Amino acid sequence: MQFELPEDNPIPNSTQISDREAIFHPHSIADSRIRLFRWQGQLYRGIGTERSPFFQKLFQDGAIQSLVDLELLVESELTALTLEGYETIVHHRSIPFTSYSIEWCVAMLQDATLTLLDFGIELAQRGLSLEDGHLGNILFDGYKPLFVDLGSIRPLDEYVHYFRWSAYDQFCQTCFYPLVLMALGKDRTARLLMVENSGISKSDFLRLTPGMGSSRRILKAPPITRLQLALRKLIPPDYKKLLKQNFKDFQPLSDRTEIEKKTNSIYSHNVKQKYYLKFLKNLRREVKKITLPTSFDRSKNSSPSFCSSENGTEKQSIICNILTDLKPASVLDIGCENGCYAQIAASLGSQVVAFDKDPTCVTQLYHTACDRKLSILPLVMDFTQPTPAYGLSRYRYVAATERLQCEMVLALELIHHLVFEQHPRFEQIVEGFAQFSQRWLVVEFIPIDDRALLQFQSPKYSSKFSWYTLDNFRKVLMKHFRHVKTLPAYIKPRTLLICEK
Structure with missing residues (x-):
């Protein structure tokens, strides 16, 4: 890490x-x-x-x-x-932001798993293997997954035994099982189970995937049986007999000359390397062909075309001008939805993190960032429940409010959703913004008489949320930011505020 x-x-x-x-x-x-x-x-x-x-x-x-x-x-x-x-x-080289697999959309999880296997395949071709099979060694540099743990590279013979990767069970529990569950639409369940350091256990996976047929039978088999099943698939029939004889010959090495021992050792290594490599390639094919839910399908990505001040709305033009004037090195877009403003910030040279609690939105933004090579790290996260510090001395997770701090925070069309749907007070919301922001906050306030809030204009809401006013919001902002400026010439009756610490 x-x-x-x-x-x-x-x-x-x-x-x-x-x-x-x-x-x-x-x-x-x-x-x-x-x-x-x-x-x-x-x-x-x-x-x-x-x-x-x-x-x-x-x-x-x-x-x-x-x-x-x-x-x-x-x-x-x-x-x-x-x-x-x-x-x-x-x-x-440092990766600007650390993220965890519980924060990735299913498409990111699949790409990270493929990167781990691609890295393992390249190592296997050089007679090397990986000590670990988990995704803690993969970080996203914007939209691009990279392997970061040099210390996990080991000689092939240390972590491959009879063609079997020693970290295979770990790989299944932290990569394969979560990916299959998410592909089956059990996204929330997978994320909850992935919090544990050991990942998703085989027993939990089997309980959550009834009716998977032969795949379940293989998973239930003991290690030796699984090895035999794998070997039957990997080793050509005409080679099995020869391979069996060779391994039989390797057993009584104590009576052999050093030359014979060395010859057999080299031959054993080459055979092991060949079929371990084939095992990894087969495993990669299995991961690649996992079908993601339709809403996550890249070919059906419905995210809008790139928005900018030239072809976007008046609001997009205003945000673009603010970003151009202030030139923040990093931007966090909270409640990003399809990520239009994240795209604008990235196109202007900022390193961007964007999160939303809707995995579909995050997946669409991830595909857009990949296709357009934009420096955006999209994550699945609820602003009211950001990933907390977890584990003894934060061994497992560092809090999102510490990892994902950016020079500027964008919070557009967000406040009313938070207040009326999740019910935090202004004090809680602004404190959260201040924890993520290193310098600036650009936040939009939509009053209750706005057309977008018609469903909240009944007496029931007006009495319960009487404190939901621009004046009250400004007062709370001024407790955490030294300068709070209202942008003139904004879309009425809405207000855009630019805050600076």
């Missing part, structure tokens, strides 16, 4: 890093021999003496750069830096 802070300073040529200056990542604790840390605004990975030769060879052979060039691995390079306890220091 990576820090979510951006890069600040250039990489020095050679220097000794003080223990006091290295800030180790709180999530990087699984292996003390390989740890992430930040130093002088940059992200590094320290590699201990035991594993140093292995990773140095990967860099020297060009394997790491090849994976970077394929846009599968985050940019990584060797440095001449030193740190006590770590023989090798690697520099990584």
Whole structure:
């Protein structure tokens, strides 16, 4: 996992890093021999003496750069830096925002899983494997998924046994099962179960997917049976007999010469590599052919054409002018719906995060960002229930209000939905905006006499929400922002407010 802070300073040529200056990542604790840390605004990975030769060879052979060039691995390079306890220091490009799989739409989950398998396939072709099979090692850089955990790369023989990937069960529980459940329309259920570190258990998956036929029978089989079933699919019939004989010959190695042992070892490795690679490719095909719900189908994406000040509405033109004048480095669009304003911000050069509680809207925006190569990270999230910190010392999740802070927050056509549908008070809403905003907030207030709020103009609502006024809203805004300016010449009777801390 990576820090979510951006890069600040250039990489020095050679220097000794003080223990006091290295800030180790709180999530990087699984292996003390390989740890992430930040130093002088940059992200590094320290590699201990035991594993140093292995990773140095990967860099020297060009394997790491090849994976970077394929846009599968985050940019990584060797440095001449030193740190006590770590023989090798690697520099990584930071991903601006960290997101978690429970926040991704189903299309993002599928693409992230395919990226994990593509990375594994490239490693397998080089005689390597992955120690982990979970999506915590995938981060979205805008719309693009990248593998970020260099320390998970291991020699193939360590994590592949009889063609079986040791992390396969973990892969199923954190990637495959959630994806299948979401594809079956059980999106909310999948997200709730994915919160657990171990993912979705096989027993829960089987209970939630009745009638899946042969797939269920294979899942229920014990490991050896599953292995045999997999081998029958993977190994050509005419080769099974020869393979069986060869593995039989490998058993009594104690009586053989060193040359014979080495020959058999090389042959065993090559056979293992070949069929492990085929296993991963078959697994990728299974993931690729999972059919997403119609509303998530990219070919049926109904998101509107790109909006801008030239071809959009008056409101879009106003927002475009604000973004052009203030030039925020990063923008968070809360309640983004189809993401029109997120698209405008990204087209003007901002790094954009956009979230909505409707997975369909998020999926449409994700496809739009991919198609138009816009720097937008779309997420499924409810503003009134953002992802909280979770786990001991935030080991599992860092709170969304900390991870997704942006220089500017957009909250357009949102306040009335929050108040009348989810019932938070202005104080709660504005406090949430302030937690996400580093500097600016652009927020739209729609009064209760607006035509869009006809259903809320009955005496029942007017008495219950008598506090829903522009004056009350401004008073609360001024508690969290030093400057609150009302934009003149806006669409009446609505009000657009620009707030600055």
